[in-house]
Amino acid sequence: LSDKLEATFKKLAGQATINEVNIGIAMRDIKRALLSADVNYKVAKKFVEEVREKALGQDVVKSVSPAQMIVKIVSDELTEIMGGENKPLDLNTKKLPAIVMVAGLQGSGKTTFCAKLAKRLKKNGKHPLLVAADVYRPAAVDQLKTLGEQIDVPVFALSEQDALKTAHQGVDSARKNGNDVVIVDTAGRLQVDEDMMVEAEALKDQLKPEELLFVVDAMIGQEAVNTAKVFNDRLDFDGVVLTKLDGDARGGSALSIKQVVDKPIKFMSVGEKVDDLDVFYPDRMAQRILGMGDIVSFVEKAQETLDLEKTRKMQSRLLKNEFDLDDFFDQLQQLKKMGSIQGLVEMVPGLNKMIPKQDLDGLDFKPIEAIISSMTKQERATPEIINGSRRQRIANGSGTRVQDVNMLLKQFKEMKKMMGSVTKMTNSGRKILPQN
Ligand code: GDP
Ligand code: MG
16 A cells, blocks of 8 residues: 555645646747747747747636646647638639639649549539649649549640640630639649749739649658748749648648748648548647647646646645645545546646656555545544544544554655645746636
8 A cells, every 4th residue: 555655645746746837848848849840940949939928928817727828828829820710712703713723843742632622622512623734744634634533523634735725725614614613733843943933923824813822742841831932932822732741740831831921721631532631720730730749638638637726725725734634535536537647747748757757557546545535524634633543443444454544644744745845846936827
């Protein structure tokens, strides 16, 4: 029993620090996460500084802990930077068809995206036409045709290698055949290239697309930002499609691109199949970027299981040295509800460093609970009165031995001392104070 108790006390001490997030450590971890998610260094640095300021100035509302508060500020800020809400395609036009044009490097996923978008629009009651204006490689035209067949959407192509002519005739054909949206696939190069840019500019000038979308592979990391900037300088596109987010890419380029070109990211491509297209939601991407810890589930779990109000009361009782066995019992109940505190701790950036790692799963609270349950109310409030005969009675009542009761009382006393100093220590060092 003794070892287990010791573990419990350590665990409780750990829990007390859940509310004492050291913002410096948290921010350092967050910055690291941003960098490993491919966020541009300058963007990450600026972001962390802004969040720190915001967090420091902010009152912590009563119902959440400082840890949750920091997490929320960080993910809100990320969401905001990435546009707040999804910006849908704007296909309003006085004269049909509406035109969507894509641009981007070769291999970024333009052709695949065109088909995915066509399928999506069709599902929404539109009648799209795909136009194969990537005229230089026969394989590119075939690829679009194959995809068109697969989703049962017509594909317009010419045998001539003339992108502008193909595009114009494609639009005419759409008008004739009642297609209300034209999606123009274009040629890319492996690198930013003058010929490619000139052609894309010409297509844009002549077609005047309702939506010119820049398609970029999230896997190319930092390079995505530079490419986005070059394309935006030349084409002033309307939105971004981030592709290959099904891979290892953690989506940091979404943040950097948005910061650098200030254009909304409208879609994200998450696989090779025609259904693997998602609308881009900044809040979800924020979570993904913060993938170092499952932030959202932490907050949810904490809200569900941790009675923060109780914990806070207990802490203030601790400070006043009023912590008693009833509080201890409450804490045990909370720990039990929460399952493994270690699991919880690991979900929060920064916290995992502050709380010693130990495997506390499977810890048996039953004897402790039984002992405390066997005490009278008065005994729990003032354990000092528990003399020899009371100890014997409690042991009998709880099915434990007197030694176990003794041990619990002794450990409780030590814990109370220890928790008092932990609370004082962390209180003096912390930057964000919960309101009481
Ligand atoms: P384009 O040269 O810009 O037209 O690029 P493609 O559409 O031909 O795509 C290049 C390659 O990337 C193809 O093999 C696609 O199947 C693949 N691809 C496109 N989008 C995605 C994606 O979201 N995830 C994955 N895993 N592969 C993709
Ligand atoms: Mg292509």
